[in-house]
Amino acid sequence: MINQLTIFGVGLIGGSLALALKKAGYCRKVVGCSRNEAHLQKAVELGVIDKYCLDGGEAVEGADVVLLSVPLGAMKSILSMIDGHLSPEAIVTDAGSSKASVVEAAREVFGTVPSRFVPAHPIAGREKSGVTAAVEDLYVDHKVILTPLDNTSKSAVATVTAMWEAAGAQIKTLGVEQHDRVLAATSHLPHVLAYALVDSVSRTDYVEEIFQFAAGGFRDFTRIASSDPTMWRDICIENRAAILENLDHFQAELAKVRELVERSDSQQIFNLFEHAKSVRDDAIMKRN
Amino acid sequence: MINQLTIFGVGLIGGSLALALKKAGYCRKVVGCSRNEAHLQKAVELGVIDKYCLDGGEAVEGADVVLLSVPLGAMKSILSMIDGHLSPEAIVTDAGSSKASVVEAAREVFGTVPSRFVPAHPIAGREKSGVTAAVEDLYVDHKVILTPLDNTSKSAVATVTAMWEAAGAQIKTLGVEQHDRVLAATSHLPHVLAYALVDSVSRTDYVEEIFQFAAGGFRDFTRIASSDPTMWRDICIENRAAILENLDHFQAELAKVRELVERSDSQQIFNLFEHAKSVRDDAIMKRN
Numbered sequence: 001m002i003n004q005l006t007i008f009g010v011g012l013i014g015g016s017l018a019l020a021l022k023k024a025g026y027c028r029k030v031v032g033c034s035r036n037e038a039h040l041q042k043a044v045e046l047g048v049i050d051k052y053c054l055d056g057g058e059a060v061e062g063a064d065v066v067l068l069s070v071p072l073g074a075m076k077s078i079l080s081m082i083d084g085h086l087s088p089e090a091i092v093t094d095a096g097s098s099k100a101s102v103v104e105a106a107r108e109v110f111g112t113v114p115s116r117f118v119p120a121h122p123i124a125g126r127e128k129s130g131v132t133a134a135v136e137d138l139y140v141d142h143k144v145i146l147t148p149l150d151n152t153s154k155s156a157v158a159t160v161t162a163m164w165e166a167a168g169a170q171i172k173t174l175g176v177e178q179h180d181r182v183l184a185a186t187s188h189l190p191h192v193l194a195y196a197l198v199d200s201v202s203r204t205d206y207v208e209e210i211f212q213f214a215a216g217g218f219r220d221f222t223r224i225a226s227s228d229p230t231m232w233r234d235i236c237i238e239n240r241a242a243i244l245e246n247l248d249h250f251q252a253e254l255a256k257v258r259e260l261v262e263r264s265d266s267q268q269i270f271n272l273f274e275h276a277k278s279v280r281d282d283a284i285m286k287r288n
Numbered sequence: 289m290i291n292q293l294t295i296f297g298v299g300l301i302g303g304s305l306a307l308a309l310k311k312a313g314y315c316r317k318v319v320g321c322s323r324n325e326a327h328l329q330k331a332v333e334l335g336v337i338d339k340y341c342l343d344g345g346e347a348v349e350g351a352d353v354v355l356l357s358v359p360l361g362a363m364k365s366i367l368s369m370i371d372g373h374l375s376p377e378a379i380v381t382d383a384g385s386s387k388a389s390v391v392e393a394a395r396e397v398f399g400t401v402p403s404r405f406v407p408a409h410p411i412a413g414r415e416k417s418g419v420t421a422a423v424e425d426l427y428v429d430h431k432v433i434l435t436p437l438d439n440t441s442k443s444a445v446a447t448v449t450a451m452w453e454a455a456g457a458q459i460k461t462l463g464v465e466q467h468d469r470v471l472a473a474t475s476h477l478p479h480v481l482a483y484a485l486v487d488s489v490s491r492t493d494y495v496e497e498i499f500q501f502a503a504g505g506f507r508d509f510t511r512i513a514s515s516d517p518t519m520w521r522d523i524c525i526e527n528r529a530a531i532l533e534n535l536d537h538f539q540a541e542l543a544k545v546r547e548l549v550e551r552s553d554s555q556q557i558f559n560l561f562e563h564a565k566s567v568r569d570d571a572i573m574k575r576n
Binding site: 011035057123125142143145150158173174178181182184185189190191192193194195196197198199200201202206209210211212213214216217218220221222223224225226227229230232233236237240243244247248249250251253254255258260261262266269270272274275276279280281283288 | 322340361381411413431433436460462466469470471473474475478479480482483484485486487488489490492494495497498499500501502503504506508509510511512513514515516517518520521523525528531532535536537538541542543545546548549550552554556557560562563564565567568569571
């Protein structure tokens with residue numbers, strides 16, 4: 001049970017956690033903080049938060065858990081803002097989509113990464129963003145990856161675990177670098193490809209027909225290109241190395257496929273498609 | 289009203305049309321033909337077809353409409369098989385995903401493209417294939433693109449139009465080459481990318497974690513990689529030129545995006561993502 005949860009960035013991610021914890025009766029008070037007072041007022045109206053502060057230091061006063069659910073590019077400034085204002089037993093966690101950059105920001109602000117800072121990443125989202133998109137069941141049966149360091153307090157990990165479990169999520173643990181490489185492949189690269197595909201298509205001379213005749217495959221394939229550009233720009237900046245590694249890997253693969261199509265190599269094309277289908281069918285369909 | 293419809297390849301596409309026309313009371317008799325007798329027996333059991341023939345010439349006897357819903361690579365051999373067996377007023381149409389190659393196959397078999405051959409492409413599908421996946425509402429509110437030639441009979445076009453409309457579809461008309469370029473962009477390229485992405489990911493050293501942590505975005509993005517490899521191999525062979533054109537375009541785009549990420553160009557990354565999002569939101573969301 002949390003007495004006070006302070007959330008920086010009361011949007012889809014932070015707002016949905018607040019709603020889930022309220023529904024579960026797991027949190028007595030939720031305080032919101034952001035630069036946008038109108039958003040915070042909206043969050044109060046919607047019953048997502050109980051009160052708000054515009055000052056970060058004030059917002060964390062009395063908090064036993066502090067959640068940073070802001071774009072990756074804003075993490076460091078929030079950490080600087082709360083430095084010196086946390087109570088000694090307060091636990092800080094985040095919801096950033098890349099972890100090395102957040103850990104590094106904490107190291108820069110605090111000198112060393114505090115033992116009561118638990119890097120975390122809930123694997124959930126919608127194309128809609130902002131507090132009005134927040135829903136209480138966003139995390140039900142979704143995974144939250146924790147990437148604790150060697151010095152991270154076990155009791156802090158236990159508190160963050162219990163909080164996400166109260167919201168319906170399943171907790172998994174990965175190393176920081178492992179998280180960033182895996183997420184680059186499963187999430188960051190696909191987003192980059194979807195944005196690139198739509199951008200590419202939009203610059204052809206038959207863009208009208210393309211969208212007119214786009215079938216379900218195209219809609220699903222490009223769904224993630226309707227995601228928040230600020231968030232995804234930040235991810236590209238903050239998880240740059242792993243994204244470039246995956247992009248290189250994919251570009252090499254695409255060059256290989258192009259070569260097969262170029263020389264009309266039926267058998268190799270079939271083998272590659274059949275392999276991909278069986279991998280996906282086995283891995284994804286059976287798992288879900 | 290069709291007296292006898294003969295379908296070559298009684299799978300998802302042909303089978304769903306048969307079911308839809310039966311439901312609409314628009315077709316008196318459906319005859320199926322394929323090389324696989326067990327599949328045809330299954331189609332009779334399921335009530336998809338009324339009878340079947342293993343011989344193509346025999347199958348088209350008495351048919352007023354003949355539908356070729358076989359993989360693109362089999363179109364030419366089916367056309368050869370029925371050449372000389374069609375009644376003079378019989379109309380032939382197909383359901384191939386690329387049109388220039390089917391038109392070319394008809395030209396090769398018949399010397400000139402017959403005026404009663406109507407090239408067509410229903411824009412509908414599921415990942416599941418085969419007659420057991422056939423459903424009577426597959427085409428409801430889906431588009432069917434006709435690509436008639438200058439010499440195509442207007443009454444033949446009217447018959448094919450009426451048939452697909454009876455199945456619930458909307459008819460659109462495009463030129464042959466225009467169809468192939470548009471579909472390469474909206475459908476063929478995304479399939480190639482999805483297959484390539486899954487293949488690429490399956491060859492990394494952290495494939496287990498990738499599928500374990502794959503979120504909804506990855507599942508949607510790669511859904512089309514669970515499509516039938518034979519069908520998609522054939523599409524890559526038969527619509528090779530337009531697919532290569534689109535692949536080149538996309539690879540250039542991806543190189544541009546890689547360059548932006550490489551040099552951490554926040555502003556340009558944001559601009560590109562925001563442009564893609566707005567294009568997709570406008571084009572897809574408002575249209576559907």
